[in-house]
Amino acid sequence: MQLQRKKRKEYVDRFQNNEVDVFLISLKAEGTGLNLTQAEAVIHFDPWWNLSAQNQATYRDYRIGQHKNVQVHKLIMKDSIEEKIQKLQNKKKELADMFVENNERNIKSLSKDELMELFF
Template structure:
């Protein structure tokens, strides 16, 4: 790869904007290889960061969280699977989802890392979705799953009997 994608460029611009305002960012991705590309760009742009993946030891994990909370870095790169539980990152003022995950609950849990007891800042959440890509399809699937969950779990308005035949078929196609 000779050059970063337009999506990564947009993400870097967003991160630089937060950095200029001394605001901390949580950057989530499903794919840890994406972090390798970000690390190179961060180095070139003077952006400090920590990275948490499934291979990060418990000791390093705690150290990185404590140091992030003490404002020692600009960005915390976190894989969705590794960042789903046990993190309290209230210094973050932005959450960026670089790519969507099939499970909306996992993404929401990631966002919750910044919304903890002790959070006194407004937190902006950004979901970066490429137009006309599989990411759009995943986003639509997430929305459908949320609608179904709202019908059955949340006991909101509507139920499955209000879906048309085409809507039901689309759910299973």
């Protein structure tokens, strides 16, 4: 485990020092404390069911010390499982925004069809 951390730090340092142009990372790397402030772009090509985990990966580039504008891109193939995940993420975000951000609506205000759509 210690060797993995040492290797990861070496890779991050090389990226941060502009010794390499690309840093590939899995969304599963959350919670490892990575800061990639030399990044100019983030490309998501494997959307995660949990949008918060995906956003966390994006925010690795928006840490203290970032002085660049970072472009975020999502590569989604039409009619793929990734597209379905993207649609589910959007629905989940709309619900969160509706009930958390905009307290004007609540679960009681949903129609039967809207409620059923949440589960099927």
